[in-house]
Amino acid sequence: MKCAVDLHMHSCLSPCGDMDMTPNNIVNMSKLKGLDMIAVTDHNTALQLPVIKQVADYVGIALLPGLEVTTKEEAHMLAYFKTVDEAVDFSGFIYPHLPPIKNKPKLFGIQAYMDEDDEITSEEERLLITALDLSIDDLFTEITKRGGLAIPAHINRGANGLLQALGFVPSQLPFKALEVTKGLPLPHKGLPDVKHLHSSDAHYLENIFEREEFIELPQPTPQAFFDYIEA
Secondary structure, eight states: OOEEEEEEETTTTTTTTTTTTOHHHHEEEEEEESSSSEEOOOOOOTTHHHHHHHHHHTTTEEOOOOEEEEETTSSSEEEOOHHHHHHHHHHHGGGGSSSOBBBBHHHOOOOEOOOSSSSEEEEEEEOOSSOOOOOHHHHEEEHEEEEEEEEOSSSSSTSSSHHHHTSSSOTTTTTSSSEEOTTOOOOOOSOSOEEEOOOBBBBSSSSSSSOOOOESSSSHHHHHHHHHHHO
């Protein structure tokens, strides 16, 4: 089946995520827009995913567990896992590798944990958008070792895209897919011959994709997505 997907967006736990990006708002807006599977990929954390999974299961939309990590080189990389528990476990691994910089809500915004009723239960005090002290190689190895997929994010967009951060895609790392931003230039040479993903990187509800990006899957599940990428 052709599954409508948006596999990169942020909740209000990300400091750059709008406060309207609550678990219920994200899931219900995605359902309203006709999406079959979504991934909420907060910066350097997966700790909002258990609640989002609970809401997604109730509403009837598939969730691909993930997060967006920032490497030592200041490049963004998506880390996808088959289960929320695996994503949360990886989140616990990288947390000590974040620099101990406190968030400044007036500058960066609130980093809010919410429950299934979209009530704020607590706030993350450590700033989540800083770079980890782990390299691209380190993170690729750790994600892969844990059975996850490491996919460089928006490689052709901004300072945190791999092509601007490094100037190239490391040939020694066998990436199985790249996230590419539509409408921006992309080199015709020097890229590995792998699948390209297109996502919204939504920080606001209105930016979540409509039914515009499709992946051919037998069913909208994390396992089916992994099989598609690894084929």
